[in-house]
Amino acid sequence: LKTMKLSRSSRLKELPNLSNAKNLERLDLHECVALLELPSSISNLHKLYFLETNHCRSLQVIPTLTNLVSLEDIKMMGCLRLKSFPDIPANIIRLSVMETTIAEFPASLRHFSHIESFDISGSVNLKTFSTLLPTSVTELHIDNSGIESITDCIKDLHNLRVLALSNCKKLTSVPKLPGSL
Structure with missing residues (x-):
């Protein structure tokens, strides 16, 4: 599994443990409006280079992402309940944190x-x-x-x-x- 696209899954409240998705490179969660948090197991996705949580209006918690050495592109637009900026890896190239309350x-x-x-x-x-x-x-x-x-x-x-x-x-x-x- 290299790409997981769950966008517009409007009733999705939580993600499963992602520890076994070792080859995941892209995680697209945009418009998962009921999603409350990302699982801490996301920190095991060492090949992940793209993460999108645009318009996840209920998202409150993004765990530390500092272990994600391949992560280059983060999009967090419209995460209205996200109050604090998550810990992210220093290799980020594109960072979009639009329309948040940070x-x-x-x-x-x-x-x-x-x-x-x-x-x-x-x-x-x-x-x-x-x-x-x-x-x-x-x-x-x-x-x-x-x-x-x-x-x-x-x-x-x-x-x-x-x-x-x-x-x-x-x-x-x-x-x-x-x-x-």
Whole structure:
């Protein structure tokens, strides 16, 4: 089993133990609106490179994913009950945490030297963006958020090619930007 697509399984509340799915590479759970949590056995899926939980409106818990050395792409859009940012591996390339109630991101993100695309659009509880991001970031999307300020750390993103800040109604100023824009 390399791909498990359970998307739009609207009554699915829990997943089985995934420990035996050693070859699973893609796990697509988008619009599993009743799903409450991901099983801790997900941390045994060492070949998993793609995880999507978009619009899992009831999802409250994502266990630590730091053991997932192949994981490159995480999509967590519209997980409205997800309050805290899960522990993820440092090899992430694309991270989309859109339309959540997460108010802050861990400082450890600055050590994620492979991340290229970071999308936190629609993060209404996010007031400031002070997280230091690695210089590998080429795209940063903070559209439609409750952000009020961005710290000067953004000037150090020398590979940044796209900065999206549209519809940030509380944003009062933008700091010095990197020359790559």
